Amino acid sequence: MHAPADGDDRPALLGGPHLQVLLVEDDDGDAFLFEDLLQDSDLEVTVVRRRNVADAVQALSAEISCVVLDLGLPDADGLTALHRLRAAGPGVPMLVLTGLSDAARGLEAVAAGAQDYLLKGRVDGELLARSIRYAVERQRAELVHDELRAAQRDAEESARLERGLLPRPIVSDPRLQVATGSRPGRARTLLGGDFFDVVQCGDGTLHAVIGDVCGHDPDAAALGVCLRIAWRTLVLGDRPAAEVLPTLEQVLVHERLGDDAFATACMVSVAPDRRSAEVRVAGHPAPVLVDDGGARELPAPPARPMLGIGSGPGSWPAAAIALPACWDLLLYTDGLIEGRVGRGAERLGAERLVQLVGGRTPCRAARPATRSSTGWSARRWSSTAATWPTTSRSWCCRWTPMAEPAAAPVIAPSRLTRRTSGQWLGLGAGALVLAALAGLLITLLALHRLAGARTQVVDRVDPARIAAQRYLIGMVDQETAVRGYVLSGQASFLRPYRTGAADAGRARAAIAAVAATGSVDRLGADLAVVRARERVWVDGYARPVIAAVRDRGPDPASAPSVADGKARFDALRTAFGRLDADLAVLRARERARLRHAATAATVAVLIAGLLLLAAALAASATLRRVVTTPLARLAADARRVARGAFDAPVRVQGPRDIAGLSTDVDSMRRRILAELEEVQAARRRLEAQALDLQRSNAELEQFAYVASHDLQEPLRKVASFCGMLQHRYHGQLDERADQYIDFAVDGAKRMQGLINDLLAFSRVGRMAGEMRPVDMGDVAAEALSNLETAIAEAGATVVVAGDLERVPGDRSLLVALLQNLVANAVKFAGDEPPQVRISASGGEGDGVRTFAVDDNGIGIEPRYADRIFVIFQRLHPKEEYEGTGIGLAMCRKIVEFHGGRIWLEPVGALGGASFRFTLPLVQEDDA
Secondary structure (H helix, E strand, C coil), X not given: CCCCCCCCCHHHHHHCCEEEEEXXXXXXXXXXXXXXXXXXXXXXXXXXXXXXXXXXXXXXCCCCCEEEEECCCCCCCCCHHHHHHHHHCCCCCEEEEECCCCHHHHHHHHHCCCCEEEECCCCCHHHHHHHHHHHHHHHHHHHHHHHHHHHHHHHHHHHHHHHHHCCCCECCCCCEECCCCCECCCCCCCCCEEXXXXXXXXXXXXXXXXXXXXXXXXXXXXXXXXXXXXXXXXXXXXXXXXXXXXXXXXXXXXXCCCCCCCEEEEEEEECCCCCEEXXXXXXXXXXXEEECCEEEECCCCCCCCCECCCXXXXXXXXXXXXXXXXXXXXXXXXXXXXXXXCCCCCECHHHHHHHHHHCCCCCCCEECCCCCECEEEEECCCCCCCCCCCCCCCCCCEECCCCCCCCCCCCCCCCCCCCCHHHHHHHHHHHHHHHHHHHHHHHHHHHHHHHHHHHHHHHHXXXXXXXXXXXXHHHHHHHHHHHHHHHHCCHHHHHHHHHHHHHHHHXXXXXXXXXXCCCCCCHXXXXXXXXXXXXXXXXXXXXXXXXXXXXXXXXXXXXXXXXXXXXXHHHHHHHHHHHHHHHHHXXXXXXXXXXXXXXXXXXXXXXXXXXXXXXXXXXXXXHHHHHHHHHHHHHHHXXXXXXXXXXXXXXXXXXXXXXXXXXXXXXXXXXXXXXXXXXXXXXXXXXXXXXXXXXXXXXXXXXXXXHHHHCHHHHHHHHHHHHHHHHHHCXXXXXXXXXXXXXXXXXXXXXXXXXXXXXXXXXXXXXXCCCEEEEHHHHHHHHHHHCHHHHHHHCCEEEXXXXXXXXXXXXXXXXXXXXXXXXXXXXXXXXXXXXXEEEEECCCCCCEEEEEEEECCCCCCHHHCCHHHXXXXXXXXXXXXXXXXXXXXXXXXXXXXXXXXXXXXCCCCCCCCEEEEEEECCCCCCC
16 A cells, blocks of 8 residues: 555545544454444444454555554564554554553654554543544644655755855955845745856955846756856966956856756956956846946946857956945846835836945835846945835845054964974985985085096196106107217118107197196296207208208218207207296195195095084984984884873873874873773673562562462463353343453453463473483473373374483473474464374583474474564464463473574475474483
């Protein structure tokens, strides 16, 4: 069954004079009493009865006005019956029936969705009729409340849309005052697609936008919110003002639901000096400017298309506006000027709005237009307050001059807590890097000087001096060869001359290369003198002598004067001496410079090392103070708390993040402390409750025993006299009186059975015999002997498979255990003759024997595996299977008394129910 659809007759049935009630009750006596009570009331009702939840679910229909549910049905546990019926008929009111001792369950049912609960035995006809009427009317009231709640949710959704269209302006100028307002043009009209926003950028430029999306439904409002957020994002992202409206059009085209949706917009950008502005209009009314001279509509750019009609980029140029020293600026939507003036058909219009804002002419009360209107105003310095139509819809934003606010006192944080540990690590690393760079720079400069000095000595001065020596040796070889050739006339003496000339040439070239660098003082001048003296000796003496000897032989008389040659060569030697002396002086000076550079390089390396060491020590000390020490203190505090000192606070002064971590750890400590106190308090309460429960259980057992024993006598009298009434007056009274007597006799007999079973249940563990080894085979034989008559009548076959072993226990209780299990197997048989199998397994390793009782009966659904062991729980009506529902509860109590456990297996060996229970085996000491 489902909730009634729109247009059905459920409300008429709920409130009509005749009701149809579905009674879900398995007890015939209670059902008879229910119908009899309704007959005594003035409520016109038809009762439809079902015995279980499954049949009740099938009986639910649109004609059912109310459901009366007994919570003690055999096929339901707890509130499962209520949940199943509510799921099948969510719109049907429900009453629950409980016993005198189940009032708490009735309250739980009301909390779960029932309209009310009634206690059996305390209900009369008037109360029952009033409860049914109340349940029906309350259900109808809840339906109305649900509809009201749905309307409230719609209103809240509309409010959320309005909050999206009415943003908080982002303005940092303290002189700017923003005031917004909006009023719908007709009753229950939503905001529609009107939107506005104001943002002041970092450079001081003030941007404002106002727009109107076509339509007045939530879709238009959502699109307006989307456009406003996109506009704010573009402005905060410092996008050029010329790109904002084209980008908004792209957003509109992609977000709109239909191709016919469009929007108008007006955007104003006021310069930081507030003396100029740019206006961009997309099919929207132009702003109104108000100054000391009055109000006037700004000259907007030429007519431009609206957003969303495919105009493309660059379609909305800006109009530059010069602003006076004092001015007001008003932006509005067209709904403001479409309002009607007075009760006539005349509209407010832009001209009258200008007059109204400027305060030039009075204005009668204006009626709102059929659409909503929106206005935005930015006000600078001062102006006359505008009189707005009382029923129009507007948004306003104004700014006025204010004294510069006094600077708030700044509490300078400590140097330690000003930065985070990461920042301190960065500072330490930066100091090390700077020290390393400084030391490296000093070292590189010193090494550069050392390398220059070394290059001067090794690569220039020393090679030049060595080349000068080779040059001189070559010239000496030439002079010696010439003298020998003059004396002997042999050509072999000219060979050293040519070799010496070649060596002298190479040496001279080497010296010239060094001199060309310009790095050796006077080398070029000395080389030029030597070269000149060489030419004088070679050209003036050596070559003429060699030519004369070659032509005329060694004739001293014909040869040039030897003295002249000697004088010429001595002059060459003098030039070489000057060259060597200059080179020696230069070498000594450069070697001194080299030694000084080497010393400077050593000092630079030492300075760099000292800088690095000092920076490392400073960084280490700083990091130790700002990072290591606070972390060590935090770790010590945390370890102290971890050892159990939860009262010790965790407060560490250090960098911002470590201090924050300390605060978080301390917060966690306080939370753990609070939770620990709660746990300890809960443990104390639990221990107290356990003691109370133990004492209560003992008292309950004693009470159950005493009550069941003491109730036997008065109940026996009630049963006896009811039997006498039935025997003596049966057929002498009317039919209803006979039914009353039958129900009374049946109830008395059932009560006797319940009390006897309860008495036996309470005796388990209280009046048990001595625990001694018992042969479970003998126990099974005795139990089958007690059930011999029932087994024979049912045609059952009971098989004991194998050796059941011996267990320590009370023989009478173990006999009752097997007797209950076998009796249930015989009673809950199917169509075939009952078959029961008793077996045992295990026990070799763990000392626990597992016993099994299997049958081929109707079986038990797994979802009832726990419920069947609860006292007085039945899965079937008493008309189908007799019993009190205490047998399996007694079996569990007996097994647990012997230290074992009992459970229901999902699948039995014979296809029916399969019970398993464990008992400890007899140990050698027990034997």
